[in-house]
Amino acid sequence: MLLITCPVCGNVGDETDFHYGGQAHIRRPASANPGEVSDEAQRDYLYVRLNPKGLHFERWRCDRGCAKWFHMARDTVTMEIKACYGITELPPREIIAQIPPSNPWYGFFDQRQAEPASTAAEPKNAELESTGER
Amino acid sequence: MKLYSIFSLARNALNYHKDWPRAWRSPEPRPEYDVVIIGAGGHGLATAYYLAKEHKVTNVAVLEKGWLGGGNTGRNTTIIRSNYLQDESMAIYELSRKLYEDLSQELNFNTMFSPRGLLMLCQTEHELRAMKRTNHANRLAGIEARMIDTAEVKRLVPIINDSPNARYPILGAYYQPRGGTGRHDAVAWGYARGADSRGVDIIQNCEVFKIIRDDDRVTGVETSRGTIRAKKVAVVTAGNTSPLMQSAGVNMPLESVCLQALVSEPIKPVIDVVVMANTVHGYISQSDKGELVIGGGADAYNNYSQKGTLPALEHTITALVETFPIISRLRTMRMWGGIVDMTGDRSPIIGKTDVKGLYVNCGWGTGGFKAIPGSGFVFADTIANDRPHPIAAPFGLDRFLEGRLIDESVAAAVAH
Ligand SMILES: Cc1cc2nc3c(=O)[nH]c(=O)nc-3n(C[C@H](O)[C@H](O)[C@H](O)COP(=O)(O)OP(=O)(O)OC[C@H]3O[C@@H](n4cnc5c(N)ncnc54)[C@H](O)[C@@H]3O)c2cc1C
Ligand SMILES: [Zn+2]
Numbered sequence: 001m002l003l004i005t006c007p008v009c010g011n012v013g014d015e016t017d018f019h020y021g022g023q024a025h026i027r028r029p030a031s032a033n034p035g036e037v038s039d040e041a042q043r044d045y046l047y048v049r050l051n052p053k054g055l056h057f058e059r060w061r062c063d064r065g066c067a068k069w070f071h072m073a074r075d076t077v078t079m080e081i082k083a084c085y086g087i088t089e090l091p092p093r094e095i096i097a098q099i100p101p102s103n104p105w106y107g108f109f110d111q112r113q114a115e116p117a118s119t120a121a122e123p124k125n126a127e128l129e130s131t132g133e134r
Numbered sequence: 135m136k137l138y139s140i141f142s143l144a145r146n147a148l149n150y151h152k153d154w155p156r157a158w159r160s161p162e163p164r165p166e167y168d169v170v171i172i173g174a175g176g177h178g179l180a181t182a183y184y185l186a187k188e189h190k191v192t193n194v195a196v197l198e199k200g201w202l203g204g205g206n207t208g209r210n211t212t213i214i215r216s217n218y219l220q221d222e223s224m225a226i227y228e229l230s231r232k233l234y235e236d237l238s239q240e241l242n243f244n245t246m247f248s249p250r251g252l253l254m255l256c257q258t259e260h261e262l263r264a265m266k267r268t269n270h271a272n273r274l275a276g277i278e279a280r281m282i283d284t285a286e287v288k289r290l291v292p293i294i295n296d297s298p299n300a301r302y303p304i305l306g307a308y309y310q311p312r313g314g315t316g317r318h319d320a321v322a323w324g325y326a327r328g329a330d331s332r333g334v335d336i337i338q339n340c341e342v343f344k345i346i347r348d349d350d351r352v353t354g355v356e357t358s359r360g361t362i363r364a365k366k367v368a369v370v371t372a373g374n375t376s377p378l379m380q381s382a383g384v385n386m387p388l389e390s391v392c393l394q395a396l397v398s399e400p401i402k403p404v405i406d407v408v409v410m411a412n413t414v415h416g417y418i419s420q421s422d423k424g425e426l427v428i429g430g431g432a433d434a435y436n437n438y439s440q441k442g443t444l445p446a447l448e449h450t451i452t453a454l455v456e457t458f459p460i461i462s463r464l465r466t467m468r469m470w471g472g473i474v475d476m477t478g479d480r481s482p483i484i485g486k487t488d489v490k491g492l493y494v495n496c497g498w499g500t501g502g503f504k505a506i507p508g509s510g511f512v513f514a515d516t517i518a519n520d521r522p523h524p525i526a527a528p529f530g531l532d533r534f535l536e537g538r539l540i541d542e543s544v545a546a547a548v549a550h
Binding site: 002046047050053074 | 374380389434437438445478535536
């Protein structure tokens with residue numbers, strides 16, 4: 001049983017007080033001209049899911065509290081909730097740093113994650129955000 | 135392979151059953167195979183069996199991280215039926231159900247197929263209409279099944295609450311007389327014994343960490359017992375498919391969630407059919423030992439732990455207690471979970487991938503036990519000939535690219 005704290009209203013409840021919304025940070029590949037969206041991009045958007053064994057980023061809704069959607073970083077093996085953060089936000093830096101190279105989320109939020117720490121310049125917030133959903 | 139028969143039983147009785155041979159070997163992995171199958175569940179073992187038997191491909195290894203049949207195959211509630219809605223589904227599930235009819239003879243192993251009859255209750259007007267539609271589709275495909283009214287439901291299932299005042303009253307049911315159950319372990323064991331006797335190496339306690347590819351072609355696997363080279367690799371690992379396929383660079387349209395089930399303490403026979411109540415998310419049958427076998431909907435969120443949570447079970451039991459009031463006093467004896475791999479259209483994925491020599495059979499989600507013989511049959515053919523078997527072809531990964539879904543998610547809210 002998950003015990004969840006809503007990052008919006010602070011409501012604390014078990015998983016039945018919340019609603020699962022699947023993988024987070026999925027961006028719709030639409031453009032001004034939808035015909036330009038490739039079949040692959042459309043497939044990935046609609047059906048392909050990262051489904052990692054370990055750290056995952058997902059959407060939840062605060063059903064019995066403020067009814068708002070929010071984000072959660074959770075381990076799918078230990079069930080540990082690592083962080084809850086706002087629906088327009090990216091995961092906290094320290095959580096992104098914990099994504100191991102074997103996890104399909106690796107490099108998703110920050111390409112420089114793959115480089116050694118000393119050479120990677122500290123990403124500016126604006127840059128980091130531009131890789132996430134808006 | 136020593137055949138099991140009344141005579142071998144009598145002969146072995148004379149030695150107090152001390153001299154039965156092992157049902158399968160426990161070989162050391164060889165450095166290279168023609169085909170490596172990852173996952174010794176029912177689907178992997180059936181694939182190996184038909185590869186050896188139908189296609190004479192015997193230089194095959196089945197690699198299993200735990201013990202054979204220890205995944206979902208040994209955890210499911212064994213419902214067998216073929217009354218699906220879409221043509222493609224009917225073809226594969228009915229092929230499978232037919233193979234179940236003679237499976238004990240085929241494998242010389244009692245798989246205890248019990249076509250005791252299966253009812254899908256109609257508890258809303260909408261469900262009644264949907265089931266009628268499925269009935270018409272099934273009859274067009276030659277699948278024997280029919281709608282029955284509330285009185286006949288009550289006759290078949292005397293313990294059912296047929297009150298018109300129930301929260302979800304029984305308005306009728308969709309009845310497949312040759313649906314039923316089988317013995318899950320025996321299906322895995324029978325296929326394992328049959329494959330082993332034809333030369334297939336079943337290697338247990340051998341976890342695959344990574345699929346190795348050389349450019350666009352698969353070359354082998356890295357395992358807890360060393361590297362094993364292979365010309366062809368088939369991934370048949372149910373809820374664990376995404377991480378393995380990802381190691382070969384393929385992201386899958388799958389989500390892994392926990393599906394739970396439970397059995398009650400054993401009681402006298404009270405129900406001799408399978409009843410599925412899809413609107414309220416619960417289904418029930420009685421095992422030969424007398425336990426009521428109960429299952430329902432899956433837990434909501436992604437999970438690799440093989441442990442579910444109580445709310446999902448409570449939801450199932452609440453629904454069934456209203457429909458079968460006498461079970462309210464029963465104690466739960468065991469409960470467990472399995473990690474099932476769900477696709478968006480609730481139909482399986484069978485076939486080739488973009489990587490040469492890499493095949494995948496997964497996405498059976500909450501309902502693949504019934505499909506084991508048929509799936510193994512068409513998948514073996516697909517691997518042996520490096521092109522999809524006609525019945526497997528619609529289930530290829532390419533359907534997600536083409537938007538050609540085989541939608542069974544609306545057809546059965548609970549697809550077991
Ligand atoms: C509670 C429950 C109830 C169900 N009820 C029904 C039902 O009534 N009717 C029905 O038709 N279906 C039902 N199902 C679904 C059915 O059990 C599955 O669809 C089916 O068993 C899948 O078989 P499989 O061989 O593909 O997978 P599994 O039997 O899970 O086999 C996969 C094997 O792969 C192994 N493996 C995984 N990763 C690796 C690795 N990296 N290396 C080596 N080996 C690995 C696993 O240990 C496992 O043994 C139910 C499932 C559950 C959990
Ligand atoms: Zn809230």
